[in-house]
Amino acid sequence: MKTNPIAKRFEQSFDAEIRSRFFKGLDFAGPAGDPGWFGPGSAVWYVHSHLPTLILGLVSAAYIEGLDPSISWMGYDHSRLAERVDGVPTGNFDPEGGAVRLAHSISFFIGTAYGSTASAEKLARTVRAMHHTVKGTRPDGLAYDADDPEWLRWNYATVVWGLATAHERYHRRPLHDIDRYYREFVRVGEALGGTDLPTTKAETAECLESYLPRLALTPIKAAQTGPNLRDSKAKAWEPGSEFMDWAARDMLPKWAQRLALYQPPNPVKLRLRRTSLWFALNALHEATGPLKEYRQAQKRAAGKKANPFISTAPTAPDPILTREEIEATA
Template structure:
C-alpha cells in the first residue's frame, strides 16, 4: 500500500501558504520565469528524452509508488532532483571502474577524430542528463508500463558495458557489487540534496530510502541498503577501492575555472563546488575539497537554497507530475508487488538499445 503522508509536509505540488518568493518576486516576473523554463525543458529534455512515456493513463494506475509516497514528494522538486543527480554522478565516478566505463562507453568524453581532448563533450553531458531525468521522473510518475519500459532499457544498456581498464582489471556493469555501488550513490545524492535544499524536507527521510529500493531492484540490484544509515555504511565500505583517476580529475575543481558552462549547469565551477559540498567528509578528503570559511560557506549554501526554491516556486511541479496526479485523482489500484526482473533480458547491441530508447 502507498506510504502514509508525512504530517510535516503538504501533498506534492500543493502550494504552501504564507510564503513569498525569494527577493519578493512579482507574480508577472514569476510567470515569465515559469514560461521560459517550461519551454526550455520541453525543447531540450521532454521532446528528446520523454518519447513514448505515458503519464496520463491508464486511469487509477499508481505506477511504482503512488501519490502519497515519499518518492512523489521528493521528485516533484525538480531543481533539487537535478542537483542530487549531479552529486550522485560525482561520487559515483570516484570508483575507477565507473570512470573507465564512462570514458569507454559514453559520449561524455569529448573526442576529435576519435582522440580524447581531455574535455567534457557538452552534447554528451546533455544526453546523459536528459536520459537521467527521463528515468527518474518516468519511474516516479509514469504508469507501471512506462516505469518497466525504462528499467528494461537501462538494464539492456548495462548489459553492453563490459571492458578492461588500462591496469588490466575487468569491469562489467552487471556486476552485483557495481550495481550496489551505483544504487547507493544515486539514492544518496537525491536524498541528500532534498534534505539540504528542499524548502520543506521530509521529516522521515528513511521513507524515501525504503521506497527507492524498488528502482534499484528493477535494475537488477540485490541486497540493497534501505535506510540513510545503511546507505552511508555501504558507500564508506567501498572506500578501499576508490580513487580520483585522471578521468575524474580533468572534470573537477581548478580544471573548471574556465568552463563555458553556466553556473547552474553540470560542468560549471559552481555546480562542481555544490556537488563536492554535498559529499560525505571522507569523500571530500579523497577529492581534496577545501570548504570556504564558515561565513562564506553559509552564504553560498543560502544563495543556492534561495535559487533552487525560487525556481521551484516560479515553475511548480512539471507537466508529468500534473498528469500523474490527474491519472490517480479518482483513486488508485494496488501497485505491483515487485519490480525485480522475472526473466533474463534479451541480448541487444548498443545500437539496438539506443534505437528503442
C-alpha cells in the same frame, strides 16, 4: 488568470530540449487508475516533484559515483561525457554529452516516479539493456562490467544518497522521515538488477563508506574537478561547471570530501553559498511549479493510495541488444 512568464518560458525550454527528445514513448496521463510504481502520497512523488533539487542530487550522485575507478573508465570508454575527436577521447569533459546524460537521467527518474507502470518498466528495461553493453578493461588490466552485482549496489547507493541528500539540504520543506524515501526507492534499484540494497539513510552511508578501499581520484576524475574546471565552457548551473562542481563536492560525506581534495571556504562564505543556492533552487521551483507530468499522474491516479511495495526485480534474462538497437527503441 495570467500566465507566469517564468513558468511559461521554462515549460517551453523543457519541452524543446528535454521532453520532446527524451520522454518519447512514456505515458503519464493513462491508463486511468494506474498509480504506477509509487502513487499519490508516496515519498518518491514528493521528493521528485522538486525538479531543481532532483537535478542537483543527480549531479552529486554522478560525482561520488565517479570515485570508483571502474566507473571513471566506463564513462571514458562508453559514455558521451568524454570529448572525442574522430572517435578518440581527448581527456576533456564534453558539456553537450553531459547535458544529454543529465536529460536521460531526468527522463528516467521522472518516468519511473510518475509514469504508468508500463512506462516505468520500459525505462528499467532500457537502462538494463544499456548496462549489458558496458564491459571492458581498465588500463591497469582490471575488467569492468556494468552488470556486476557489486557495481550495481554501489551505483544504486550513490544515486539514492544524492537524491535524498539534496532534498534534505535544499528542499524548502524536506521530509521528516527521509528513511521512507530510502525504503520506497529500493524498487528502482531492484528493477535495474540490484540486490542486497540499503534501505535506510544509515545503511546507505555505511554502504558507501565500505567501498572506500577500492575508490580513487583517477586522472579522468581529477581533470573534471575543482581548479581544472575554471576554463570550462559549461554555464554555472550546468554539470561540468566550477560552481556545480563545488555544490556536488560540498554535499559529499567527509571521507569522500578528503578523497576529492575538497577544501571548504571559510564558514561565512560557506554559509552564504549554501543559503544562496537554497534560495535559488526554491525560488526556481516556486516560479515554475511541478512538471506537467506530475499533474498528469495526479489526475491519472486520483483517489488511489501509494502503491504497496511489490518487487520489480527482473524475472527473466533480458535480450542482448547493441547500443544502436537500444537507442532506436528508447
